[in-house]
Structure formats: structure tokens, C-alpha cells
Amino acid sequence: MEAYNKRILITGGAGFIGSHVVRRFLKRYPDYLIINVDKLTYAGNLENLKDIEKAPNYCFEKGDIVDAPVVDEIFTKYQITDVIHLAAESHVDRSIEGPLDFVMTNVVGTVNLLEAAKKSWIDSAHVFHHVSTDEVYGSLGDEGLFNESTPYDPRSPYSASKASSDHFVMAYFHTYDLPIKMSNCSNNYGSHHFPEKLIPLMIHNIQHNKPLPVYGKGDNIRDWLWVEDHASAIDTIFHQGRVGESYNVGGLNEWTNIKLVRFLCQIMDEKLGREKGESEKLITFVTDRAGHDKRYAIDASKLENELNWRPSLKFEEGLVQTVDWYLQNQDWVTKVTSGSYKEYYKKMYDNR
Ligand code: NAD
Numbered sequence: 001m002e003a004y005n006k007r008i009l010i011t012g013g014a015g016f017i018g019s020h021v022v023r024r025f026l027k028r029y030p031d032y033l034i035i036n037v038d039k040l041t042y043a044g045n046l047e048n049l050k051d052i053e054k055a056p057n058y059c060f061e062k063g064d065i066v067d068a069p070v071v072d073e074i075f076t077k078y079q080i081t082d083v084i085h086l087a088a089e090s091h092v093d094r095s096i097e098g099p100l101d102f103v104m105t106n107v108v109g110t111v112n113l114l115e116a117a118k119k120s121w122i123d124s125a126h127v128f129h130h131v132s133t134d135e136v137y138g139s140l141g142d143e144g145l146f147n148e149s150t151p152y153d154p155r156s157p158y159s160a161s162k163a164s165s166d167h168f169v170m171a172y173f174h175t176y177d178l179p180i181k182m183s184n185c186s187n188n189y190g191s192h193h194f195p196e197k198l199i200p201l202m203i204h205n206i207q208h209n210k211p212l213p214v215y216g217k218g219d220n221i222r223d224w225l226w227v228e229d230h231a232s233a234i235d236t237i238f239h240q241g242r243v244g245e246s247y248n249v250g251g252l253n254e255w256t257n258i259k260l261v262r263f264l265c266q267i268m269d270e271k272l273g274r275e276k277g278e279s280e281k282l283i284t285f286v287t288d289r290a291g292h293d294k295r296y297a298i299d300a301s302k303l304e305n306e307l308n309w310r311p312s313l314k315f316e317e318g319l320v321q322t323v324d325w326y327l328q329n330q331d332w333v334t335k336v337t338s339g340s341y342k343e344y345y346k347k348m349y350d351n352r
Pocket residue numbers: 011012013014015016017018037038039040041042043044045063064065066085086087088089090091105109131132133134162184185186187188189194
């Protein structure tokens with residue numbers, strides 16, 4: 001194990017963003033040992049990592065970060081030198097239905113990892129990179145962007161739990177000198193995205209001629225970033241970011257939900273050989289999400305100016321690529337939409 005320059009614990013590596021981060025690090029850094037710890041909740045899927053599971057510098061451990069002895073054991077077993085922490089309960093709608101899982105994984109799980117790192121690391125030659133969200137800043141009006149000095153103002157149980165975890169991470173830096181770095185990213189899209197979130201849910205429903213449930217008037221705004229660009233930002237911040245700092249990640253790409261859903265319908269009409277405008281007929285406005293944040297938009301100039309990071313892919317091209325991935329990976333889609341997804345969908349959308 002000592003042969004590796006770093007032994008990085010990536011938590012939540014079987015999830016949407018985590019699988020992209022694991023793949024990127026395995027390919028780019030053969031001198032790092034990557035240990036992926038994931039509980040494999042409904043959102044975690046080892047199929048996401050099929051192509052790299054036999055890589056010589058990769059280990060998978062099924063484990064729950066809420067279980068402190070499990071976390072400690074992994075730190076000892078692999079002599080962990082660094083952490084990239086992505087494991088989380090990540091869906092706002094689920095957090096409204098049941099906040100406690102969010103407190104356990106996002107807050108208690110994060111503190112367990114911080115404690116293990118504090119106990120194991122005796123000097124500052126380590127990095128604890130905490131991956132977070134722009135949702136901690138709350139909701140914007142028509143003007144302005146979130147920057148790193150925007151006061152925290154979380155409004156959903158999900159964002160409240162992430163904000164709390166961010167505060168603990170910063171507290172461990174100030175109180176114990178733990179070498180932390182943090183990133184707060186806007187909404188991601190791309191392959192392997194679980195179809196409870198807007199873009200993969202709409203792609204799935206369009207394909208199967210099911211209603212497209214747009215919350216409220218569809219005028220809420222999200223700022224979308226390709227998941228591979230988020231992974232490249234994490235790579236950049238992990239290696240070059242300043243200790244004790246947070247960096248916002250985003251690509252200045254704001255869309256109202258309704259405009260985005262209409263655009264997806266257009267792409268899908270072409271891909272499925274449907275008449276122009278056919279898929280749009282499926283759009284159904286449904287009861288709004290409780291406490292629905294109006295607008296998110298990220299100012300990533302700190303990351304761009306300090307670390308020279310840039311997003312690489314235009315949204316319009318990325319969406320077409322994403323649709324292609326879903327249409328070409330029907331086995332993956334069938335697997336994740338069978339079983340408990342059906343119950344979830346019924347509970348959330350029937351009679352909405
Ligand atoms: P996801 O829900 O797709 O994946 C989460 C992963 O964490 C899953 O593999 C799941 O099995 C694992 N997990 C959950 N609870 C666990 C536990 N107790 N112990 C171990 N593993 C556990 O989430 P995602 O969209 O890939 O998000 C990853 C991270 O990035 C999260 O911290 C999220 O807050 C943050 N983030 C997400 C977005 C986005 O748009 N998806 C944007 C900004 C930040």
C-alpha cells in the first residue's frame with residue numbers, strides 16, 4: 001500500500017457524481033489508491049462503475065458513514081491519506097418527506113469522517129475535500145449570483161443538512177487545523193443520474209409517453225453544469241485549492257425549468273422520430289414543491305481566476321449527449337426504475 005503516493009477515500013463513489021469522480025481519478029492518477037466507500041442506497045449502484053471495477057488501484061467497501069467504527073476501520077485498514085467526501089442523501093423532495101436520513105448521513109456521517117481524519121492525521125500533509133452544493137445559500141431573486149461570501153440561508157431539509165455539514169467542516173479547520181477544502185456546486189447533469197431528478201426523470205417520461213410533471217409554473221431557475229466539469233473542478237480544487245477555503249463551481253448556465261423541459265422534448269422528438277411538438281403535449285403543471293427555491297446561480301470567478309478552471313462543454317451539446325446515453329443504456333434505466341422507484345414515483349406524483 002505504501003507504494004501509492006496517496007490513498008484517497010472517496011465516499012459515495014457509486015452515486016451519480018461520485019462515479020464520475022472515481023473514474024476520473026483512477027484514469028488520471030495510477031499512483032493513487034482509490035478506496036470507494038458507499039452504502040449502496042437506492043441512489044448508489046455498482047453498475048455505474050462496471051468498467052473500472054477491476055482497476056489495480058481501486059478498492060470498493062460497502063459501508064455506512066453513519067457507523068463510526070466502520071469509518072475508523074477503513075481509515076486504519078487503508079491508512080487513508082486524503083478524503084473526497086461525496087456520500088449524501090441528495091434529493092430535496094425526499095428530504096421534505098423524511099428529513100432524518102438527511103441529518104444522519106449528511107451531518108452525522110460527515111462528522112464521523114472528520115473525526116476519523118482528525119484522529120489519523122498527525123500533520124497537515126493531507127486533504128479533506130468536502131463536496132457541497134450552492135443550495136446552502138438559499139434562493140436568489142431576479143438579480144445577483146451566489147459567491148463564496150454569500151451568507152448561508154438554507155431553506156429545505158436537504159440544504160439545511162448540507163449547510164450544517166459545511167459548518168462542521170469549517171469548524172474542524174478552525175478548531176483542529178484539519179486541512180479541509182470545500183466546493184459548492186450548482187445543479188449537475190449527465191450520465192448515470194438517478195431518474196428522481198429533473199433531467200433524467202423527464203427523459204425517462206418522454207420516452208415512455210408519461211406526463212411530464214413540471215412543478216408550479218415552471219419558472220424556477222437552475223444553473224446547470226455537466227457532471228464531468230464538476231469532476232474536473234473537484235480534481236483542480238483537491239490538488240491546487242487553498243486549505244481552509246471554499247470554491248463555488250458553476251458555468252453561468254441558467255435555465256427556467258419549463259424552457260429546459262421544452263428543449264428536452266425537442267431533442268427527444270428528433271431522437272425518437274416523433275412529429276415536432278409531440279412530446280411537449282405531455283407537459284403537465286403540478287402542485288409546486290413546498291418552499292421551492294426560486295433561483296440558483298453561481299459566480300465561479302474565484303475558481304476561474306485562482307485555479308484557472310473552466311467548464312468544457314456547452315449545455316446544448318451536453319444535453320444531447322446525455323439523452324443519447326440514456327437511450328443507449330436501457331438496461332441501466334430498467335434496473336434503476338424497477339422495484340422501489342415505482343413506489344417512490346407513485347407516492348410523489350400520483351394525485352399531485
Ligand atoms: P447521489 O444521491 O447520486 O449519490 C449519493 C451516493 O452516496 C450514493 O452512492 C449513496 O449510496 C451514497 N450514500 C448515501 N448515504 C450513505 C451513507 N450513509 N454511507 C455511505 N454512502 C452513502 O448524489 P450525487 O448527486 O452524486 O451527489 C454527490 C454529492 O454532491 C452530494 O454530497 C451532494 O450534496 C453534492 N452535490 C450534488 C449536486 C447535484 O446536482 N447532484 C450538486 C452539487 C453538490
